[in-house]
Amino acid sequence: MSRERAPAGSEHTSPTPSDPTGATRALGASLPNDRRRRRLGTVFLGVCFVATSIGAITLMVLLVDVFLDGIGQLDPEFLGNYASRFADRAGIRAPLFGTFWILLLTGAISFPLSVGAAVYLEEYAPKNWITRIIQVNIANLAGVPSIVYGILGLAVFVRWMGLGRSLIAGALTLSILILPVIIMAAQEAIRAVPDSIRQAAYGLGATRWQVTRRQVLPMAMPGILTGTILALSRAVGETAPLIMIGALSFIAFTPQGLTDQFTVLPLQIYSWISRPGEDFHAIAAAAIIVLLALLLAMNAVAIVLRNRFGRVRSN
Amino acid sequence: MGEAVIGGALFMCAALSTLVTVGIVVVLVGETLVFFRDVPVVEFLTGTEWTPLFAEKNFGVLPLLSGSLLVAIGASVISLPIGLLTAVCLSEFASERVRGVLKPALEILAGIPTVVYGYFALTFITPLIQVLVPSTGTFNALSASIVVGIMIVPTVASLSEDAIRAVPLSLRAGALSLGATRMEVSTRVVLPAALSGIIASFILGISRAIGETMAVTIAAGALPQITANPFEAVQTMTAYIVQVSLGDTPTGTVEYRTIFAVGFALFVITLMMNLASQLFLDRYRERYQ
Numbered sequence: 013m014s015r016e017r018a019p020a021g022s023e024h025t026s027p028t029p030s031d032p033t034g035a036t037r038a039l040g041a042s043l044p045n046d047r048r049r050r051r052l053g054t055v056f057l058g059v060c061f062v063a064t065s066i067g068a069i070t071l072m073v074l075l076v077d078v079f080l081d082g083i084g085q086l087d088p089e090f091l092g093n094y095a096s097r098f099a100d101r102a103g104i105r106a107p108l109f110g111t112f113w114i115l116l117l118t119g120a121i122s123f124p125l126s127v128g129a130a131v132y133l134e135e136y137a138p139k140n141w142i143t144r145i146i147q148v149n150i151a152n153l154a155g156v157p158s159i160v161y162g163i164l165g166l167a168v169f170v171r172w173m174g175l176g177r178s179l180i181a182g183a184l185t186l187s188i189l190i191l192p193v194i195i196m197a198a199q200e201a202i203r204a205v206p207d208s209i210r211q212a213a214y215g216l217g218a219t220r221w222q223v224t225r226r227q228v229l230p231m232a233m234p235g236i237l238t239g240t241i242l243a244l245s246r247a248v249g250e251t252a253p254l255i256m257i258g259a260l261s262f263i264a265f266t267p268q269g270l271t272d273q274f275t276v277l278p279l280q281i282y283s284w285i286s287r288p289g290e291d292f293h294a295i296a297a298a299a300i301i302v303l304l305a306l307l308l309a310m311n312a313v314a315i316v317l318r319n320r321f322g323r324v325r326s327n
Numbered sequence: 328m329g330e331a332v333i334g335g336a337l338f339m340c341a342a343l344s345t346l347v348t349v350g351i352v353v354v355l356v357g358e359t360l361v362f363f364r365d366v367p368v369v370e371f372l373t374g375t376e377w378t379p380l381f382a383e384k385n386f387g388v389l390p391l392l393s394g395s396l397l398v399a400i401g402a403s404v405i406s407l408p409i410g411l412l413t414a415v416c417l418s419e420f421a422s423e424r425v426r427g428v429l430k431p432a433l434e435i436l437a438g439i440p441t442v443v444y445g446y447f448a449l450t451f452i453t454p455l456i457q458v459l460v461p462s463t464g465t466f467n468a469l470s471a472s473i474v475v476g477i478m479i480v481p482t483v484a485s486l487s488e489d490a491i492r493a494v495p496l497s498l499r500a501g502a503l504s505l506g507a508t509r510m511e512v513s514t515r516v517v518l519p520a521a522l523s524g525i526i527a528s529f530i531l532g533i534s535r536a537i538g539e540t541m542a543v544t545i546a547a548g549a550l551p552q553i554t555a556n557p558f559e560a561v562q563t564m565t566a567y568i569v570q571v572s573l574g575d576t577p578t579g580t581v582e583y584r585t586i587f588a589v590g591f592a593l594f595v596i597t598l599m600m601n602l603a604s605q606l607f608l609d610r611y612r613e614r615y616q
Contacts, residue, residue, distance in 0.1 A: 049508050078447070132340060136338070137338075155601035167358070297450075311435075
């Protein structure tokens with residue numbers, strides 16, 4: 013048949029009226045060609061699995077590399093000391109406290125705003141052009157590079173509102189950065205609540221807010237919390253926006269209030285990486301281990317919540 | 328009464344996100360317009376020298392754009408095929424057990440902070456490249472491309488997988504029953520059917536690569552130049568913005584306003600790509616959902 017004359021790799025034959033896809037000709041293929049097709053299929057399968065494992069292998073190499081570089085520096089003193097000009101005396105007390113402050117503040121700011129927005133869009137919003145604009149806008153905000161949020165934070169919070177290089181300016185900047193992420197996760201969780209629940213509640217005479225607060229939100233909460241924690245773990249790992257608002261400086265104290273200067277783990281890590289010298293790279297690696305451990309803990313909580321979410325839905 | 332107040336408050340929450348966009352546009356456009364009072368638009372867009380922090384100042388953004396593109400192209404060469412093949416593997420071939428290992432691995436990969444990728448590029452990838460090509464400098468575009476590529480594999484893979492999974496099973500069953508091998512089903516039936524979703528994932532991945540900041544700042548260097556040689560240092564738009572905000576450039580000067588002009592260029596480029604990606608996504612959603 014014609015496909016035997018076709019050059020290797022271009023087995024596709026042009027469709028004919030009686031055979032629109034050319035597929036029946038494949039059935040009539042001769043035996044050697046059949047074997048070649050099968051072999052090609054096996055090769056393709058292999059290539060797919062190799063490509064897929066590259067991600068996992070890189071992850072392993074990265075983790076092992078960081079662990080080997082940094083584990084020697086990781087001791088109680090490293091966690092308890094402030095930054096220092098000398099690598100062997102430097103610690104991460106200030107960035108560790110700063111990270112927890114940022115985590116709490118960012119969560120406290122972004123969670124209510126995002127859930128409010130998601131509830132509005134799913135339960136309240138009329139289907140009109142305003143709603144559509146808000147929805148499209150949220151999707152686009154999710155794709156804006158994080159450094160652009162840093163520029164916004166610098167212009168609005170640091171300068172215009174006069175908050176300076178403070179904790180609150182950092183937390184506000186990171187909050188608007190993760191706002192779209194939490195909104196979209198919360199919308200999905202709210203959408204997954206069966207409509208029958210709402211209908212039943214309305215049927216009993218509940219108002220819209222009563223339905224939302226007593227029925228929809230409790231059912232959607234595990235999903236909303238999962239999305240929030242994942243978004244917060246992104247905020248905890250962000251560096252660029254905080255550099256923009258000027259948070260990268262030598263800080264040898266823990267913040268006491270919202271208007272204090274601060275530093276966080278990623279900033280301290282960047283500051284150590286950008287110095288030449290093996291010993292500063294080693295303490296950078298040690299700080300990375302602490303950061304990754306924190307993120308891992310947050311992810312573990314999110315996974316536990318997600319599993320509970322799955323059970324609630326199947327009941 | 329209470330109901331109306333609550334409804335209004337919730338609307339304000341949703342409207343806030345629009346305010347954020349307005350804020351971004353106002354800040355970037357406002358400062359960029361002031362910048363263009365000192366620097367002609369034509370010089371900014373077509374100049375081939377970028378030296379705003381030197382005594383002799385040049386404000387041509389092309390070297391920064393070229394740096395961003397070089398890293399993004401390098402990252403695409405790595406992440407697009409790997410991401411797509413990963414998506415095919417996860418949706419067409421992998422057993423539930425393999426999926427159970429690979430999916431979380433990809434999620435972890437996506438969750439690792441970019442500064443950590445920067446560390447990995449500088450202390451692991453670059454020395455590795457230097458073993459193979461000894462003339463490579465400490466800062467080079469290739470090392471940055473590799474880690475940025477790895478970083479956006481999860482984005483490409485998960486969006487592509489969504490598109491591939493949306494292809495109806497009946498199409499696969501039809502092709503299989505006509506005697507096609509699984510590879511033929513994947514490459515000639517499933518992938519063409521999922522094409523618009525896959526293109527959307529590619530565009531979004533490249534847009535992420537252009538907006539990536541920390542890994543390129545750490546690994547690619549701070550040398551704005553137009554080059555296609557991945558073994559040389561370059562400076563991306565994002566890395567330049569970081570450089571200025573770390574330095575002691577006085578606010579209110581034209582040098583300082585460059586970050587808003589470059590930031591605006593970055594915003595426009597990524598926004599265009601994200602909108603294009605959204606268009607392709609809507610197309611496949613229309614077809615199969």
